[in-house]
Structures are given as structure tokens and as C-alpha cells.
Amino acid sequence: MSSDLHGADAPAPRPDPPARARRGTPLLGAILAQAGMELRLLFRSPESLLVTLGIPVGVLVFFSVVDVLPTGDERAVDFLVPGVIAISVAATGLVAVAIQTAFERKYGVLKRLGGTPLPRAGYLAAKGVAVAATLTIQLLLIVVLALTVLDWRPAGGALVLPVAVLVGAISHTAIGLLLAGSLRAEATLAVTNGLFLVLLVISGVTFDPAALPDALAAVGRVLPTGALAEVVRVGASGGGLAVGSLAVLAGWGAAAIGVASRSFRWEP
Amino acid sequence: MSHSASDPVPPSPPAIELVGLTKRYGDTVAVDGLDLTVHPGETLALLGPNGAGKTTTVECCEGYRIPDAGQVRVLGLDPRRDGRRLRPRLGLMLQEGGVYPLARPREVLHLFARFHAEPADPDDLLERVGLAEADRTRFRDLSGGQKQRLSLALALVGRPEIVFLDEPTAGLDPAARRMTWEHVRELQADGVTVVLTTHLLDEAEELADRVAIIDRGRLIALGTPDELTHADREELTFSARPGLDTESLSAALEVPAVELRPGRYVVHGENAPRLISRLAGWLEEHDVRLGELQAAKRSLEQVYLGLTEDASAPSGGDPSVEAARREVEA
Numbered sequence: 001m002s003s004d005l006h007g008a009d010a011p012a013p014r015p016d017p018p019a020r021a022r023r024g025t026p027l028l029g030a031i032l033a034q035a036g037m038e039l040r041l042l043f044r045s046p047e048s049l050l051v052t053l054g055i056p057v058g059v060l061v062f063f064s065v066v067d068v069l070p071t072g073d074e075r076a077v078d079f080l081v082p083g084v085i086a087i088s089v090a091a092t093g094l095v096a097v098a099i100q101t102a103f104e105r106k107y108g109v110l111k112r113l114g115g116t117p118l119p120r121a122g123y124l125a126a127k128g129v130a131v132a133a134t135l136t137i138q139l140l141l142i143v144v145l146a147l148t149v150l151d152w153r154p155a156g157g158a159l160v161l162p163v164a165v166l167v168g169a170i171s172h173t174a175i176g177l178l179l180a181g182s183l184r185a186e187a188t189l190a191v192t193n194g195l196f197l198v199l200l201v202i203s204g205v206t207f208d209p210a211a212l213p214d215a216l217a218a219v220g221r222v223l224p225t226g227a228l229a230e231v232v233r234v235g236a237s238g239g240g241l242a243v244g245s246l247a248v249l250a251g252w253g254a255a256a257i258g259v260a261s262r263s264f265r266w267e268p
Numbered sequence: 269m270s271h272s273a274s275d276p277v278p279p280s281p282p283a284i285e286l287v288g289l290t291k292r293y294g295d296t297v298a299v300d301g302l303d304l305t306v307h308p309g310e311t312l313a314l315l316g317p318n319g320a321g322k323t324t325t326v327e328c329c330e331g332y333r334i335p336d337a338g339q340v341r342v343l344g345l346d347p348r349r350d351g352r353r354l355r356p357r358l359g360l361m362l363q364e365g366g367v368y369p370l371a372r373p374r375e376v377l378h379l380f381a382r383f384h385a386e387p388a389d390p391d392d393l394l395e396r397v398g399l400a401e402a403d404r405t406r407f408r409d410l411s412g413g414q415k416q417r418l419s420l421a422l423a424l425v426g427r428p429e430i431v432f433l434d435e436p437t438a439g440l441d442p443a444a445r446r447m448t449w450e451h452v453r454e455l456q457a458d459g460v461t462v463v464l465t466t467h468l469l470d471e472a473e474e475l476a477d478r479v480a481i482i483d484r485g486r487l488i489a490l491g492t493p494d495e496l497t498h499a500d501r502e503e504l505t506f507s508a509r510p511g512l513d514t515e516s517l518s519a520a521l522e523v524p525a526v527e528l529r530p531g532r533y534v535v536h537g538e539n540a541p542r543l544i545s546r547l548a549g550w551l552e553e554h555d556v557r558l559g560e561l562q563a564a565k566r567s568l569e570q571v572y573l574g575l576t577e578d579a580s581a582p583s584g585g586d587p588s589v590e591a592a593r594r595e596v597e598a
Binding site: 026033041045107109119267 | 331
């Protein structure tokens with residue numbers, strides 16, 4: 001047997017492989033193509049559309065028109081718009097990204113992409129571009145709807161809003177990726193949906209947290225979505241930048257990125 | 269398929285070089301000190317039963333796995349450290365699809381094309397793998413064969429120098445298998461190095477310049493299909509009534525004769541005509557009627573079955589390597 005093992009030389013190879021001119025990866029084009037694919041798939045999935053557009057817009061319109069929630073002394077719409085902006089960021093950054101990415105991992109898409117010239121950083125950049133594009137559509141829709149139909153009259157916040165949304169999107173997306181990279185896809189689905197519901201209820205995004213027990217309200221304020229809503233609400237009421245809440249929000253993002261960069265699993 | 273020995277061998281560096289490659293998943297040794305060299309432009313088939321370590325070996329070359337010991341060089345590069353430089357030059361076909369369930373074949377192929385500087389024309393490729401008509405079907409709704417063909421197209425769209433095909437025809441009907449084989453032959457004609465894993469002997473025999481038979485993570489035979497089926501290892505199979513005295517027969521033939529199963533005998537020897545004449549003499553002497561008689565070169569199948577049976581006989585207990593991998597990495 002040993003002669004079979006080591007004695008057999010290869011047959012002569014075929015003609016030389018054709019010379020290849022450029023072998024680099026067109027990184028920017030690759031990232032944009034990947035982001036475009038993610039966006040198309042997002043809009044192809046009714047569940048994702050419901051979470052990213054249906055729920056935030058539905059909450060805004062319903063509770064602006066039907067005055068059932070305690071919103072403090074403010075008009076319902078003035079209280080609601082900042083909260084709905086926070087919900088949108090959570091829906092796209094956390095829920096949709098987590099679920100989409102978790103199933104990409106389950107179906108081996110992440111593994112397969114890992115074998116292409118698209119680097120992992122490029123994949124994450126594409127995800128960021130897709131989230132940014134989705135959020136832009138969402139927020140335009142919400143702000144225009146609030147300003148025109150629901151008569152929203154913010155006292156300020158034109159500068160605070162983009163900062164808050166940017167930090168909020170990074171933090172929520174990081175948490176979404178953390179879940180998608182550590183839990184099974186089915187568990188990610190359950191956890192994110194549960195988390196979304198909890199955030200809606202206790203983070204003061206849809207009604208005045210003063211109506212909640214103090215301890216619960218305090219928890220809600222330090223959760224990322226509550227902190228984001230607070231930053232947007234203070235800005236929109238002309239109070240400038242709520243640095244404390246912004247720091248809480250950024251802290252969540254930094255922690256999630258730190259853990260995810262260690263624990264994220266790319267394979268099913 | 270294989271080339272005559274008189275062809276000049278250019279001194280090009282190996283496409284793939286494995287030295288003492290070892291990979292464990294927990295207590296399970298998936299690949300056990302594998303030495304293997306694949307030459308540029310060559311087609312190598314990794315042949316072996318399920319759980320033999322074929323996929324792990326390929327995944328070490330692709331950069332998915334970090335070897336526990338040994339060395340892996342692909343196009344002179346380390347698949348883990350130099351992945352960024354290496355991946356544009358490789359084409360992979362994984363066992364599982366790895367495609368977005370809601371995506372359509374054409375858009376996935378176009379996406380992968382965008383990852384490369386000089387890709388093949390995706391539309392043309394789609395046509396060539398016979399998916400043009402399934403163009404509007406989402407991946408999850410494609411048939412198993414269509415998924416495999418898309419997977420193949422994804423491996424080829426970057427015009428790679430080395431293509432890894434992990435079980436490329438698993439689950440395909442005969443026509444789709446033939447088509448996949450045709451694609452491999454086109455790659456061969458283009459000078460592309462092909463490494464394919466298979467447990468199908470005819471596939472290895474049909475496509476490969478060399479076959480590496482792997483069992484339990486070890487290389488147990490390596491050679492061209494011709495070498496492995498060695499012309500001097502002729503054999504004679506015949507049927508007769510069960511329970512012949514094979515000792516007496518072996519003595520008469522001067523080579524071992526074995527009763528494979530009741531009434532079915534095999535004789536290994538070098539000179540078939542002489543064996544036949546002696547066999548005929550012995551049968552007449554013992555008044556045994558001869559059923560079928562066949563003289564043939566050993567088939568790759570017999571080589572393979574003989575080798576893998578030998579190897580799997582001694583140590584008992586064979587936990588599935590794949591299960592072990594998932595357990596370890598979970």
C-alpha cells in the first residue's frame with residue numbers, strides 16, 4: 001500500500017492556467033451590491049415590512065388620533081413622534097437586523113459570503129448602509145406624516161435628531177447583531193419580538209412613563225430605546241442635547257459591539 | 269482524462285500543499301496527519317465514506333477551519349492569514365446552499381459577480397448551468413438539483429484558479445450529473461485546478477486525474493484511477509455451488525481463492541488465462557458445474573471497498589464527525 005500512498009506522482013498538468021490580469025476586489029461596488037441585496041430582501045419580506053414600517057406608523061397614527069394613552073400635559077402627537085422615531089430605530093436596527101441576520105446564519109448565507117472576496121467588514125458595512133437607507137425611508141415617512149397630517153410642531157431638535165438617530169441606529173444594530181450571532185435563529189426571533197414589546201411598554205416611547213411604577217420607569221429609561229426616545233423628545237421640545245441619555249445609548253452600543261466582536265458566530 | 273507520462277512536467281509550485289494536516293473536534297479526530305499535494309491544472313477527487321474527513325480537509329483549504337497541526341498552503345498562501353488575497357482566486361461550492369431563501373438565481377449570481385474584478389458574465393453562466401428558465405423562482409422554491417447548479421455557478425462566476433466542489437452532484441438526477449461533469453471538464457480544459465469530494469466512485473473515475481481515498485481522516489490510497497486499479501491485479505469471479513473446498517482450490521491455483529458469499533468466489537492473480545485453465549481443471553476434477561465466470565481488472569469500487577473495509581475494521585465506535593463539530597463549536 002505504501003507504494004500507492006507515496007509513489008504515485010501526479011500526471012502532467014494541463015496547459016498553464018490562463019493569466020489573470022487584476023485579482024483585486026472592487027470593495028465599494030461589492031459593499032453597495034451587498035447592501036442593495038439586503039434592501040431588496042427586506043422589502044420582499046412582509047414580516048420585515050410590518051415591523052419596520054407598519055408598527056411605527058400604525059402606532060403614530062392610531063394613538064395620535066385616538067386619545068387613550070396617558071401622554072402627560074403634552075398633546076398626544078408631540079409626545080408620540082419622538083417615541084415613534086425611537087421605535088423605528090429599534091424596529092429596523094434591532095428587530096429586523098437581528099432576525100434577518102440570524103436566518104442568514106442559519107441558512108449558511110454568512111458562511112458562503114465568508115468564502116467570497118467580500119470581507120467581513122465589508123459585509124457589516126453593507127448591513128449599515130441597508131439600515132441607514134431603511135431608516136431614512138422610515139423617518140421621512142414619519143416626520144412628513146407628523147408635520148403635515150398630524151400637525152406636529154416641534155420646538156427644536158433639527159440638529160439633535162440626526163445625532164440621536166445615528167447613535168441609536170448603531171447601538172440598536174449592534175444589539176441586533178449580537179443576538180443574531182449568538183442565539184439560534186428561532187430563539188433570536190422570539191427574543192427580539194419579546195424585547196420589542198417590552199421596550200414599547202416600559203421605555204416611555206408610547207405613553208408617559210409617570211403612569212408606570214417608579215422602578216419600572218427607571219429601568220425603561222436606561223434601556224437603549226427609552227434613552228433614545230428621551231434624547232429625541234428633549235431635543236424636539238427645545239431642550240437641546242440630553243447628554244446623559246445619549247451617553248446611556250452610546251454605552252449600550254459600545255458594550256454590544258465589544259461582546260459581539262468576540263462572540264459572533266458566522267457559521268450555522 | 270489523464271495525460272501520458274511523456275508530457276513534460278513544468279516546475280510550477282503546487283496549487284495546494286497539505287503537510288501533516290490534523291483537525292480535531294473535541295475527542296474526534298476528523299483529519300489525521302494528511303499529506304497531499306495538488307498540482308496546478310490537476311483534478312483531484314477526495315473519495316471516502318461519510319465522515320471520512322473530506323469536507324474538513326476542503327474547509328481547511330478554504331480558510332473555514334484552523335488546523336490543529338500541520339500546514340496548509342493554497343496557491344502558496346495561508347488560507348487563514350492571507351484570506352483576503354486568496355479568496356478572489358478561489359471558487360467554492362459548499363454542501364449546503366448558503367443562499368438567501370427569498371433571492372432569485374440571477375440576482376444572487378450578479379451579486380457574487382460584483383465581488384470580483386473580472387467576473388464571468390452572470391447571464392451567460394446562468395444559461396450554461398440551465399437555470400435561465402428558473403430565473404424568477406426564489407431560491408427556497410428551486411428543486412434540489414437547481415440549487416446545486418446555482419451553487420456551482422456561484423463557484424465559477426469569479427473565474428477562479430482553484431475550484432473546490434464539495435459533493436457537487438449529491439441529489440442530482442443523472443442528466444444534471446452529466447451536466448455538472450461537463451462543467452468540470454470545461455474547467456479542466458481551461459487549466460483550472462479542481463478539488464472535488466465525492467463518495468461516488470464513478471464520478472471520481474470519470475473526472476479525476478488522481479484519486480485520494482480517505483478514511484477516518486487518513487490518506488489510505490493515492491494515485492490515478494489506472495494506478496489504483498492496477499492492471500496486474502486482475503481477478504476472476506465465478507459462481508458455482510456453495511461450500512467448495514477453497515483451500516484445495518487455492519492450492520491448485522497457487523493464489524488465494526475466497527468464497528465471497530455462498531456460491532460466489534473470487535480469485536486474485538496475475539495471469540487470467542493460466543488461472544482459468546487451472547480453475548477449469550480443478551472444477552472438472554471435483555465434478556463441479558461452473559455458473560458464471562468473469563475475468564476483469566479490479567474496479568475502483570473493489571479497491572475502495574477493500575481499503576475502507578480494512579481501515580474501519582479494528583477500532584470500534586465512529587461518532588459522526590459532523591455531529592462532533594457542531595457540538596464543539598456550539
